[in-house]
Amino acid sequence: MRYSTRLTVLAPTLALSLALAGCDNASDSEMPMATEEMPMAVDEMPMNVENMPMTQSGAVRAGSAQGTVTEIDAEAGTITLDHGPVPAMEWPAMTMAFDATPEVRDEVAVGDTITFEFEASDAGNQITSVSKQ
Ligand SMILES: [Cu+2]
Known part of the structure; x- marks a missing residue:
């Protein structure tokens, strides 16, 4: 009542x-x-x-780029890419490591040229999908 x-x-x-x-x-x-x-x-x-249920703080921005895989580090959970410019992020071309899940890491090999999508946030840069060229 x-x-x-x-x-x-x-x-x-x-x-x-x-x-x-x-x-x-x-x-x-x-x-x-x-x-x-x-x-x-x-x-x-x-x-x-x-976005995926990842722990993130702040804004998350999605971007995509092309790049060549130069290193895959299973221990660090990263893929290093020599990637082209990313206008959406105002990034120039560079070589850098991206976080990547084991599933994504399994899809690529060193030397592959790929198109990839990623999310950039305070937590880092996470590759969300890859496709080989
Ligand atoms: Cu970069």
């Missing part, structure tokens, strides 16, 4: 505060609260929707 009473009280309050927030947004284009909260929502959405 008490709960249902509280619910009926809470629901209109929530609706009212949402309506007020909507009014504020419409009438004031530079609302400090909105600009503070927006980036967090934008950062978190792609992680939940697109």
